[in-house]
Amino acid sequence: MFKKITFVIFLIIVGIGARYLYAAFKNNKSPTSVTTTQTQSQLSTNTSFNSKQYSTTDPGSIWVIVNKQTPLPLTYEPRDLLVPAVPLRLGAAEMQMKIRSITAVDLTQLFTDSNAAGLQLQFGSGYRSAAYQKVLYDGYVSSMGKSEADRSSARPGHSEHQTGLALDFTRIDGKCHLDTCFADTEEGKWLAQNAYKYGFILRYSVDKEAITGYMFEPWHYRYVGKELAAQMHTTGIKTLEEFFNIGAAPDYN
Numbered sequence: 220m221f222k223k224i225t226f227v228i229f230l231i232i233v234g235i236g237a238r239y240l241y242a243a244f245k246n247n248k249s250p251t252s253v254t255t256t257q258t259q260s261q262l263s264t265n266t267s268f269n270s271k272q273y274s275t276t277d278p279g280s281i282w283v284i285v286n287k288q289t290p291l292p293l294t295y296e297p298r299d300l301l302v303p304a305v306p307l308r309l310g311a312a313e314m315q316m317k318i319r320s321i322t323a324v325d326l327t328q329l330f331t332d333s334n335a336a337g338l339q340l341q342f343g344s345g346y347r348s349a350a351y352q353k354v355l356y357d358g359y360v361s362s363m364g365k366s367e368a369d370r371s372s373a374r375p376g377h378s379e380h381q382t383g384l385a386l387d388f389t390r391i392d393g394k395c396h397l398d399t400c401f402a403d404t405e406e407g408k409w410l411a412q413n414a415y416k417y418g419f420i421l422r423y424s425v426d427k428e429a430i431t432g433y434m435f436e437p438w439h440y441r442y443v444g445k446e447l448a449a450q451m452h453t454t455g456i457k458t459l460e461e462f463f464n465i466g467a468a469p470d471y472n
């Protein structure tokens with residue numbers, strides 16, 4: 220009887236030992252293979268990025284660069300404008316509540332995810348025609364003077380909003396609307412950290428006025444597609460002007 224119990228205990232110890240050895244072997248194997256896979260995927264992400272994939276000068280390209288040096292034709296109007304199915308600041312009939320359809324899937328997902336995170340983002344302003352931009356710009360000039368107006372509002376043909384790829388985010392309660400304090404709201408912080416995952420970049424970053432020609436605008440985001448947004452995030456390059464090496468656009472000619 221005693222021998223039988225000893226034998227059973229012996230079997231249990233051997234069993235535990237074998238399982239421990241197997242687990243140790245497995246653990247030793249898997250981290251190596253995971254590391255290899257990650258390295259390969261990182262390499263392929265970086266090397267497969269093609270910076271010539273889209274035009275930066277064609278008004279209809281998702282990579283088009285519009286600034287104080289490179290305007291759009293005043294007559295340019297995107298053909299695929301729509302009103303996205305997200306919380307809107309104005310009535311759906313307003314021109315500014317439109318954005319290009321090419322952004323819609325990613326934009327809707329951004330709103331869905333930010334809402335799930337408990338945030339109250341709102342679509343503040345999207346597409347603007349050159350004619351409407353003129354009305355806005357003239358208003359800024361008469362209220363603050365030309366040089367101040369040029370720091371925050373674009374002249375007709377020079378606004379990224381005319382591409383239909385840019386939008387101003389705001390909060391449903393209107394707090395910090397078009398104000399730098401938007402950067403300190405939970406919504407502003409979330410966008411700064413996550414917008415690139417949906418193909419959007421913060422277009423007028425802090426301390427980049429000498430490059431972009433505009434003051435820090437924590438609410439203004441530009442759709443460039445997930446691939447370019449991820450590449451800019453990975454490389455840490457904050458402006459389209461620097462990424463594509465086209466030169467700074469601090470002012471008009």
Ligand SMILES: [Zn+2]
Pocket residue numbers: 380385386387439440
């Ligand atoms: Zn804007």
